[in-house]
Amino acid sequence: MTTTAAAPVVVATGLHVRYGTTQVLADTNLTVEAGAELAVTGRSGSGKTTLLLVLAGLLPPERGTVRWPGLDPAPVRRRGEIGLVFQAPSLLPELTAAQNVALPLRLRGSTVEAAGAATRAALGTVGLLDAADALPAQLSGGMQQRVAIARVLAGTPRLVLADEPTGALDRDSAFAVLAALRDSVTATGGALVVATHDDELAGLLAGRAVIDEGRLRSGARS
Amino acid sequence: MKALPWLAGLCRRRPFELLGAAVSIALAVAFIAALGGFVSDSTAGLTTRAAARVPVDWQVQVTPQGHPADVAATLARTPGVRAVLPVRMAIVPALQSSSATGSRTTGQAYVVSLDPGYAEAAPAEVRYLLGAHDGILLQQQTAANLAAGPGSTVTVSLPGGGQKALKVDGVADLPQADSFFQVVGAPPGAGATAPPDNVLLVPPPQFAALTGGATVIRQFHVLFGHAALPHDPAAAAALLTQRANHFQAQVAGGALVGDNLGAALSAAREDALYAQLLILLLGVPGLALAAVVAALVVALRGERRRREVALLRLRGARPAQILRIVAAETALTGGLGVLLGLPLAVLAVWLALPAGAHLALGWTVGATVAGLLMAAATQLGPAVRSTLRPGAEGIGTGVARVQPTGLPWPLRLGLDAVLLAGAVAVFALTARGGYQVVVVPEGVPVATVNYAALLAPALAWPGLALLIWRISIVLLGRRTGRFAFSWAARSGPGRAPEMEAAVIRARRRVIARGAAGLAVALGLAASTAIFTATYDKQARLDVALTVGADVAVTQPPGAVVGPGGGTALAGAPGVQAVEPLQHRLAYVGADLQDLYGIRPATIGRVAPLLDSFVPGSTIRTALHSLTTTPDGVLLAAETIHDYQLHPGDAVRLRLQTGPGHTYTQVGFHVVGVVREFPTAPKDSFIIANAAYIAKVTGSDAVGTFLIRSSTPTTTAAALRQSAAPGVQVHDIVADRAAVTSASGLASADLSGLSHLELGFGLILALACSGLALALGITERRRALVLLAALGATSRQRGRFLTAEARALLAGGLVGGAVIGTAIAYLLVKILTGIFDPAPTGLTIPAQYLSALVLSVLAASAAVLVVFGRLAGRAGPSQLRDL
Secondary structure, three states, rough: OHHHHOOEEEEEEEEEEEEEEEEEEEEEEEEEEEEEEEEEOOOOOOOOOHHHHOOOOOOOOOEEEEEOOOOOOHHHHHHHHHEEEOOOOOOOOOOHHHHHHHHHHOOOOOOOOHHHHHHHHHHHHHHOOOHOOOHHHOOHHHHHHHHHHHHHHHHHOOOOEEEOOOOOOOOOHHHHHHHHHHHHHHHHEEEEEEEEHHHHHHHOOEEEEEEEEOOEEEEEOO | OOOHHHHHHHHHHHHHHHHOOOOOOHHHHHHHHHHHHHHHHHHHHHHHHHOOOOOOOOOEEEEEOOOHHHHHHHHHHHEEEEEEEEEEEEOOOOEEEEEEEEEEOOOOOEEEEEEOHHHHHHOOOOEEEEOOOOOOEEEEEHHHHHHOOOOOOOEOOOOOEEEEOOOOOOOOOOOOOHHHHOOOOOOOOOOOOOOOOOEEEEHHEEEEEHOEEEEEEEEEEEOOOOOOOOOOOOHHHHHHHHHHHHHHHHHHOOOOEEEEEHHHHHHOOOOOOHHHHHHHHHHHHHHHHHHHHHHHEEEOOOOHHHHHHHOOOOOOOOOOHHHHHHEEEEEEEHHHHHHHHHHHHHHHHHHOOOOOOOOOOOHHHHOOOOHHHHHHHHHHHHHHHHHHHOHHHOOOOOOOOOOOOOOOHHHHHHHHHHHHHHHHHHHHHHHHHOOOEEEEOOOOOEEEHHHHHHHHHEEEHHHOOOHHHHHHHHHOOHHHHHHHOOOOHHOOOOOHHHHHHHHHHHHHHHHHHHOOOOOOOOHHHHHHHHHHHHHHHHHHHHHHHHHHHOOEEOOOOOOOOOOOOHHHHHHHOOOOEEEEEEEEEEEOEEEEEEEEOOOOOHHHOOOOOHHOOOOOOOOOHHHHHHOOOOEEEEEEEHHHHHHOOOOOOOOEEEEOOOOOOEEEEEEEEEEEEEEEOOOOOOOOEEEEHHHHHHHHHOOOOEEOOOOOEEOHHHHHHHHHOOOOOEEEEEHHHHHHHOOOOOOOOHHHHHHHHHHHHHHHHHHHHHHHHHHHHHHHHHHHHHHHHHHHOOOOOOOHHHHHHHHHHHHHHHHHHHHHHHHHHHHHHHHHHHHHHOOOOOOOOOOOOOOHHHHHHHHHHHHHHHHHHHHHHHHHHHHHHHHHHH
């Protein structure tokens, strides 16, 4: 399926992914254009997470191809242009909230100062500037997830792939976080793909796709 | 859930985990079983060696009321007796010789009658030097005193009056004269009597004619079959004592038994006790470390184990069912460990111990049981804890638990300080007692071991390990420490040293624990290596002191070879320097002592000289004093004390001077005290200037030429080929095998144990470093996958691991050096009794230690590469777990 008529950020064609004997993705096609916001919904185990991992380039499909025409062709630099939010907060337990946010920037070559400024801005966006020096274990599950989202925001990615990003958040925080992610991709001219069970949340996004038995079909809204 | 399907699945799906656990158990099993092989072999060897050192086992002396024939018959019936050799001896007033230079007369002399087969049956008692092997033989010293040799005529002053001239057929030495002429029946601790200076050996038919009118001492020298003796020296000594008692009861006062073999075996009890101490001091830490390795291997699977147990419980398995499964798994790994360990032990025994050594049944059974118990303790124990823990939180992933960063409870309680204070206190007490750890009183069947002295290393091991843990935690917690380990200064694009440092700081407790574990492993290998190297050096020194130099060429009695004789020797292959050493006899008051004439300025070129030889001074100072005082002498401390002498005092000694070799008073000045010197005996002796001795005695005859050689064996072989009859050539290599330590513990024994220790120490150190790193990587697996998902390259992920590895290795290596040195120092001090001479410091085996460090670094690098790559691999399941 295709989201909009703008230049594509990521194009997936004929994806097949199998875990053992279980077919997770079967002949799945997806093109996400710049500026697109896409909600991917489906039952548990329907392949949402797998699709996001494939789109992120972390999981090679058994068959089919993924291209990122809107991103840097060099894989290492391209990874910096893709922001991933996992279901679980997925923070490094030894680093503070600020360090967790700054880590991808530092790995990409940002100076300590530049990474620090971006980190403070991102933590401010998710309302956790005061918790910058706290270790993940000192934060609640929701706060940890907001730190993980701040980590994505700080990197100003052109493609944001979020897997149930608001599962651990209250409604207000969930909407605020989603707004922040939308603002981020709007600012970079990129695209946002959110895998979610939450119909209300999915409804806030411009596009929607449903994944069922490994096949993707278009949702109700564009 | 049935155990068998579970085990089948385990074998199919995780064979390497299973094998890893089994191999760790196998290491422990092999170590214990091989150690048992050493114990069994060395205990048996102690009896054999002690017995082999005895020239004749019993010296049975017929009392005035005894009948020689009855005594001989009773001896022949005594169990185990192999040979009964009749010996007679009597004292005659004097021996005399005449030559062109004048006549010489000795004081009282022993005339000894030996049967023709005596020397063959008891080869250690008689050594033929010159001339015939039978007939009239002069003892070496007597020949020198009389300036006689084969073909000379000596006149015996007969006890009943008159003289009898005899033609000398040969010259022989009685190497064991001390025991040969011992007073049989002297009470224990009575002290040795000096052997006679003059001895004439005669055939039995001539004995009566020479000793008529004198009191004849009739002895039977008895030899036992040593193979039938018990392996334990104490048991063998007890058996010999029982036989002696039984014999004496049978002859009813007709004979006294000089039980040389019993005395030697009794002394060997000390060796047996030292062997036990060695096993305790070197073996037990190795065993503990093997258990630690096994625990580390199991810990690698700990997280998975917790999840498995939690899942099983979630699926309704009862604790008993879960424990049955884990017990079956434990039995499988334990059994496999034993099956692998026993062949490994056979291999270790074959490689490390002398030929003929084998596994001992008792120890092998013990090793099997220990292996199974170790499997149970390391696998079943954690499983029981997981099973009994309420809830199923082990299943969850989420944010990994943060390792606690504070001090662990043993350090909070200051256990390291307590243990080390205890070790220091015990060691100080042991030092105050002169390191008398083993006390074997002569003639008393009970030997005592100060086992409390072992508390010093026993407390020091855990104390030092905890101290290393504490210091590592503190250092890694400091900003400077963190940055030093992460090499923050080398910051560059794509590097995040402050992040690496933060991770190290957060994980400092677990890293420090790994460092302490590695330090203990390295400490075990290092302490054993240092102890062995120190023992080896002292053993070499012992041999060097006995031989005198790399090669020693000793002239026969009566030969007059001046210092110029060394020129001919200098041409032999490998010879680097030759130094003449005069040997004379001199009377200090009534004591006849060995006197050595040296060239103090050059003797150090060939002979091993240590400061410990001259108490209260340095060897350099002592030799300088001799150089600047031509008539100077170094005297034994005992002589200085007994004769109330002081440095600077004039002293008059009696030496043989002039062509007639008559004893004449010669003036000397005391310049110092000497305790040991190459070739000198362990009791009193004198060191003087060779030039002065030559001047006052009119003879520059050299007793021994000491040679420094780059190839002692080759040099000695060449010199033996060209040597004149009677010249003896010794070399440090050939003589080494024959020299044992002060306790009699042969170096072969210790080398067997140290080979075992060094081999297992290396393996355990490699295992510890590898496993500690692998455990750290496994614990960080999720973090590594996350880093990969965040875009970190494999090089960047590797930096996080190497920063941690650097911290662990740095702590482990420094800690290992500290532990190794400290424990080696304790071992050397506590086991001072097995060193001869006592070492003045530790000997560092740089080669082995370098190889050890390089091996550990190589193994760590391999683990980092392999495990780092595996752990960073972001497969579907790992990514979905994020």
